[in-house]
Amino acid sequence: MLLPIRWLKDYIDTQKSGKELADGLTLSGSHVESIYSMNKGVKGVIVGKIIEIEKHPDADKLVICKIDIGREVLDIVTGATNVREGQFVPVATVGTILPGEIIIQKTNFRGVDSFGMLCSLKELGFNENVISKPMKDGIFILDKEYPLGTDIVDVLNLNDEVIEFEITPNRPDCLSILGMARETAASFELPLKEPEISFETMDNISDYIKDIDIESKNCNRYYARVVKDVVIKDSPMWIQLRLMEAGIRPINNIVDITNFVMLEFGEPLHAFDLEKISGEKIIVRQAKTDEAFISLDGESRKLNETDLVIADDKEPIAIAGVMGGLHSEVTKDTKLILIEGANFDQRSVRLTSKRLSLRTEASNRFEKGLDPNLCQIAADRVCQLIELTKSGKIVDSFIDKYKEKKEEKTISLRPERANMLLGLDINEDIMIKYLNLLGLKSVYKEGLIYTTVPTRRIDIDIEADLIEEIGRLYGFHNIESKSLIGELTRGVKPFSKTIEDEVKKTLLGIGFNEVMTYSFISPKVYDKTNIDKKSHLRDYIKILNPLGEDYSVMRTTLVPTMMDLFSRNYNKSVKSAFAFEIGNIFLPKELPIVNLPIEQKVLSIGFYGEKDFYFLKETVEKLLCKLGIKDIEYKREEENPVFHPGRTAKAFVNGIEIGTMGEVYIDVCENYDINSKVYIAELDFEKIMELCNFERKYKSLPKYPSTSRDIAVIVDEEILVGDIKSLIIKHSKGIIEDIELFDIYRGDQIPENMKSMAFSITYRSYERTLKDKEVEEIQTSIIRDLEKTFDAKLRS
């Protein structure tokens, strides 16, 4: 919303600068986005009069103008075609500065010296999209005579400032100059002068139109006026300048006036060429399926039954609240017009505007909800300005179809409640003063304030809304802060966060970086990561309206996003990447989804470069150990096609599966353009949370010496270290402290498909010094068992 300060001053008598106004309005709740001056750097452009135009001797497209600037007459060469003798024009003489710090110099055009230039609006710093079509390509011709040599900055008031506001959706009444004037009046405690509307009339509206039928529930009010003997011309310069300053391009007097009043009152209006309307009635109805319509931007549009239209007896003549039709558009030949001031359903306008991707100044206002009582006053104001600008004669009377009249409502307010909610201690007189300043007429009676809310304030409904009004005029910034009182509370974290913190600390210490990826993924990644066609992971939840396929389903695994980030790093030549993420996966309870799904926290740990499977396994093991989770069992996982069948393990604790870790299958790496081995572990965080144990008890340090023995056996290639270790531990009798694998050997002296594994077993008792004999007994039983169970051969 653009607020030209000069326009504001039509209703508010103030000398305050733009900055002062902006600061005050910001603090009372109108959010200022920017303040700027209309003058984009013009310095020295003056009014001149074209006294003679001569042809250029050597150039067909150029003319030489003799320009009287008061103190002298200058020769200026121009290529513009709209110059005529007698016109008053802006002249940039030699030394003048134009926007963009362009300094005008004497120039020679094919042998003729030009002592300056004539300016267009664009050259004077106006934004191209607010310049009217005829002015776009030519010199800006002034509307009347001005003293020669007058600074153009004064003629066009270029030093005026404009404040740009962001209006919150609850305040459509502020999408108008008057609305902002009311806010200004209240904020600065200044009187407001509202325009008084009056005009002369003749004939009777029934001579021109019979009736208006509202057939749809989406139109609450339709108010119409008729104007005859219309003369279409350019608007006076003051109207054009106001529109341009407020960001709207002037078109012709009638359209400009409707736009002017829309900006002034916030009520969008429309003018139809009444002679182009077929039949004697105007009908407000829903469009028919696939009904064709050409809007005044020349676009052909297909409407449907959700669109509200204004129609004659043949076809739609406007999309209600969005855009008029080309056929009934006001043109230079228009003589008779109908002025519409209507109230359309905000939801209907919003949906139509959205569906057609047609957002206009009108739809933007209607979709926020407007006061139906504005229709008449705004349409009448249009009539007044038509009369004022001698653009037509107003026909007597009007048609007003108003279904549900909106009445002012009264809300009661408890002053002590206001003080309590705001944390203030002000009396009811001050509260009433603030409310009255905002035009919310308030009286005090028996301990309560009764406030009558004008219908334009659609945002005020309950007591708390009035309290906000009091608060914002008092100024939130003036509220003295007070500390919360009440019981002392202790801040706590959920247990899951404590575990997360521990996990993060540990993994960071090992060298993994914390990453964060999107919760939604492409369904294509399920094939890309080779996830089993029958896997339940493919039962993902789809987003109805995704931003694109890449973000269209809720992830059921963190492997794809991990692969994706590795791919991105790898292809940016990052040599190695170590990453972990704690994130949710989304598992539906049923498909298609009906109930809230299960959101399950998953920990994924992965890397490429330098390290191998054992690093991943050790990471998981050390991490779990830190969380107090011991005795992890690993089972070979050969059935998961995401991973290398020989280099993947499932981890179990007490028989509960907690996750999978492994080398990502080469096909998957290829799919992600990674020419390196990638290792990923995906662990069920919820299970880890259940299993973890932070209780620690000190165990006394050993007092007795340990002794160790080595065992080396030759076994079948299929036998795993883990198998042998679990066998050894069975013979422990409580005195095996550690079993360490120190060598695996294949080759010379070892038969094919066999390997030699050498372990060092440490024995220790906490109660006594061990005797050689008891250690030897255990050693012997281990060896026998190994021979029996794994057909192992002792290697000496």
Added chain:
Amino acid sequence: MKEKLEEIKHLAIKTIEGIKTLEELENFRIKFLGKKGELTLVLRDMGKLSKEERPIVGQIANDIRKEIEDKLSVVKMEFIKKAKKERNEKEKIDITIDTNNIMIGHRHPLLKTIDELEDLFISMGFTVVEGPEIETVKNNFDSLNSPENHPSRDLSDTFYLNDELLLRTHTSPVQIRAMKEMGVPLKVISAGRTFRFDDVDDTHSPMFHQLEGLVIGEGVSMANLIHTLDIFIKELFGKDMQTRYRPHHFPFTEPSAEVDVSCIKCRGEGCSACNFTGWSMELLGCGMVHPKVLENCGIDSEKYTGFAFGMGIDRITMVKYGITDIRLLFENDMRFLKQF
């Protein structure tokens, strides 16, 4: 005999001074002071001396022995010292060589910011709660007093899974859950992922993060809200930061305000980053919980009042670290992460 002893001493000292290595020195020690050493041999003749002379000569002999031993030990120390010095010289290394054997992980800047914010609020007595990313329309909009035809409910603003379920567009539904599950009084915060239908560009991402706070109790006022947020902002950005509470509009609070904070770059002086206003705009939204929201959660809005606040963490993270492109937060480029 005295003279002989003196002579031996002189000779010994002279010899010691001529010795070049630790080994020679040790050989000399054995040779000289050992059982068959010169001094010992001389002392064997002590018996020949008179009763009176014996203790005197004995004393002299002992003194000489002591003197030579001392000399030996000093020289030995010098040799050792010299040897260590030589070893140090030999062991000199190029201390400018870089290695890269130790790995250390780095935190994600955004998640780190969340943790810092959470810790700050925990220290102020807030309890951290969590909510799901997939929410009901009821919790995300209806219970929060969002008007039925509010544009934010459109398919072009919000991701839907069906008519009833969506990806939460803010962390505010956690407020609803907390009020319903925990009752009053209440002092909670919740941070997490949120989703809106925004195409990816420098400052937008369809997934972003918010942190939400809620305090409900008897007699809780706007003055308490301002006090709480002022403490938080000064802790987060520095004691010199100013705040500005501007009236604003949110469906779930009434009154509502936006909070501006002194420009983090110029700290209020005015610079190009803050458009010369001195303020970092719209860092937080806040307000007094709308009575309808309290009632929707079964809380007596006459007895209890409360305030809520929310902030975009992506933006706070970006402002804090000077990150200019939000995409960096989601790309997980190791070279980016390693800066934090």
